[in-house]
Amino acid sequence: MNKRFISFLSILSLCVVMSGCSANTSNSSTTNTESKESTQTTTTQETESIGDIDTYIKLSDNNSTIEGLGVTVENNTITITESGTYSISGSLSNGQVIVNTNKEEKTYIVLDGVDINCSNSSAIYITSSEKTVISLADGTTNVIKDGSSYVFEDESSDEPNAAIFSKEDLTFIGSGSLEVDGNYDRGIVSKDDLVIQNGNISVASVGDGLRGKDSVVITGGNVTINAGKDGIKSNNSEDTSKGYVSIEGGTLDITAGQDGIQGETNVLISDGNIKISSGGGSENSSSSSNEWGNWGMPPDQNPQQQTITSDSSTEESTSAKAIKATSNITIDGGIIEIDSSDDSIHSNDSLVINNGTITMSSGDDGIHSDSTLEINGGTIDITKSYEGIESQVITINDGNIHVIASDDGVNAGGGNDSSSTGGRPGQNNFSSSSSSEININGGYLVVDATGDGLDANGSITMTDGVAIVNGPTNGGNGALDYDSTFNISGGTLIASGSLGMVQTTSTSSSQNTLNISVSAQEANSIIHIEDENGNEIVTFAPSKTYQSVIVSSPKIKSKSTYKVYVGGSSSGSEIDGLYSDGTYKNGTEIGSSSVSSSVTSITQSGITSTSNMGQPGGMQGGRRP
Structure with missing residues (x-):
């Protein structure tokens, strides 16, 4: 202590x-003077x-x-x-x-x-x-x-x-090395701007590793941080143009007991090779630890013994997020690898990802923003999460995105948050709202969810891109779940899962959808759709057992007839269960139908479908019995 x-x-x-x-x-022996430059959130150091x-x-x-x-x-x-x-x-x-x-x-x-x-x-x-x-x-x-x-x-x-x-x-x-050992509290602190342009810097600290009150800017160098509390932090809450963290280059390796990178206003990442472990990593999540909120303390220190300094805000809450900002997070590039006990990337307002390669394993949300979340590009791989991508309004315009979630994969304003472990720092307090939206305008999205795959407490809209959902195997959740409408006008949607709470796209959609119900199929068992001339529409192998598959594609034309097969094999190349450029054979036909409306059901003989064709789910996502 x-x-x-x-x-x-x-x-x-x-x-x-x-x-x-x-x-x-x-x-001074140096006579050159210059005025102090005002801090900009888009840095020109x-x-x-x-x-x-x-x-x-x-x-x-x-x-x-x-x-x-x-x-x-x-x-x-x-x-x-x-x-x-x-x-x-x-x-x-x-x-x-x-x-x-x-x-x-x-x-x-x-x-x-x-x-x-x-x-x-x-x-x-x-x-x-x-x-x-x-x-x-x-x-x-x-x-x-x-x-x-x-x-x-x-x-x-x-x-x-x-x-x-x-x-x-x-x-x-400089290109030399610096080893900093902060045994009292923090490693390196500036009450104004803290900038690292170069150097091999290693910081071990009881408290925060690097702290710049007005800003922390890293443009180069190799920085290693092992911090009992936050790894990198900027905490000016009085001036909205300050209190930010900007990573513009260099190599960062951060191990933090609490947050990895925290900006009181914004966090900006334009480049760099960044590795973050926060709160003991994703293994130290609410499902495997009874001591949420004790992050960052030495093993022999009780919560009552923790030192609180005068510049600690009473509004600050202990958390173990990898990247956190009160206002905005913008990621324009870089290679980011995250293992976090709490949310991997978390903004209290807005979050934009334009580019970069991001891999994350989270004990709570993969990517979370309270207000808006926009993905315009990059490669995003969420290998573990409670909820994968979460915000009030989610817009995907481009990017290659893979999500694995133990609850909802992509969640707009809902989910299990209010029924989560009481008081855990990762808990989010969304309420059901018709203004919650998921908008998919492009990109490539693959979801593996134990709860709902795509879940909106408002509406879902899809105009382009590819969305593949390997949804729940239990009957209490659905691959698709929305309260208002799911209008699709373009792109390819494939959503597989259980039959218990099936929702299709809305009947007001301008693009046609097939709602397919089959007997229980094993994981990786192919479902194949072809038109009346034998042309392939979709050949797909869900990664989990399934009874329901929702398929919407520009290839599905009105007044045409489509046949559905299960089992068999394909000689085509396979990515994420989706086959292309091959020949399908040896499957079993389970039914066929002519498309006469925007949603057409094809049900295997003996199977009772319980789907809500284009109707709201009627319950908040993740709150079914």
Whole structure:
């Protein structure tokens, strides 16, 4: 457990900041000045570089040496008082480097193989500077550590609280290595913007790994984070243009006890190779753990012992989502791999995926947005989830999407949320609403759901694309479930499942649908549809046992007759159970019918169909007995 002490003794020999370290306005060896740029949510970060070295600092316990100006030494406390470029090497077993320079000028620090440990405060503490740029010298390894107990000069203060702590903008560059061990609370903190442009940075922390109050921006480098709480966090809730996290490149490997990446406003991902494990991973879900809400605490710490700092908002709730934002999440690219106990990607407002390759295993929702969710491209593979894709309004315009869900696959404004394990952080509080929508305008969607496949508490619309649903095997759920209408005017829909709660597309649809009911068929048993001339319409092998198959395709024409076969084999190529470019043979015909309306039923002899042809389900998705 972290402990805080207020010392009234003389602490000149300790590595803490004293009032005598106040900002100096003396002239710097670097005279270049520039105005501070306003933060933009679409970042255009200035590329920093290191010029000539002004001062060399060689650290050594009680014997540090300075070659140049702008530095004071008091025991093991090294204070940089003037803006300029400083090279630091050597080690301090219990000391501190302080930056206290002109707020209108930048300070550049080259870490050239340092090992700094401070037992009772931040090892690097930046109190004043327009911006501090830390460069990691090529070929060097730099180690920064703090202790588990801090001494504060002010009884009311709880800052600094990180191994590297800056009250100003902080940027990392260079190709060297940095190892940060945050034993008190956080690893690296900036009270303004925290930017990583390059470097091999490894952070282990009791609390958050990286925190930039106004923003965290990563454009390159290799970053590894092992955090007891959040991996990366920006928490400015007072300015809507701040409080965001932007990942624009680099390689990230985040293991977090709580959220992997959290933006108080937005999270923007345009590129990068990102791997996140949050809350112990998907195995630590509500179905396999009785301690939801205890994420991020050391094994020997009880919830009552958790340290709460003054900048913790009472509105913050403990969660273990991989990527989370209060306002918006936009993913334009990158390779993202997620293993999360809570939702893998979660927005409290809107979420847009334009591109990227995303693989996720979730103990709760795969992708969740409270308001709107739009997928315009990319490759998305949800290998495990409670509910796969969930929002009030879901729009799929493009993309290659695979979903496996233990409840609903794609859920617009409903599902089992209100009947989930009481109080679990992953619980979502949607209510039934006619404004809930699933809109499929393109793309390729494959769903494997134990609950409802496509579930809308309002309407479903499909105009193009391919949607394949391997729905439930139990009679209490359906491959399709909607409260209002399911109008289809284009694309290919194949939805298989049980017979208990079958819904077809609506009779108001402009594209024809076949509603097929058969005797119980084994998983991977083919169902084949052909027209009266023997031309293939669909050859499909559901991945689970089934009795119902709903097929809608532009190939199904009015006044034409279609035959349905089960079993047999196909010589065609198979992807996701759908065969193409082959010959079907040796099946058993179960029935045929001429298409005279937008929904036509074909039922095997002896089978009683209970389908609601184009009628609302009458119940909220996932709430059937």
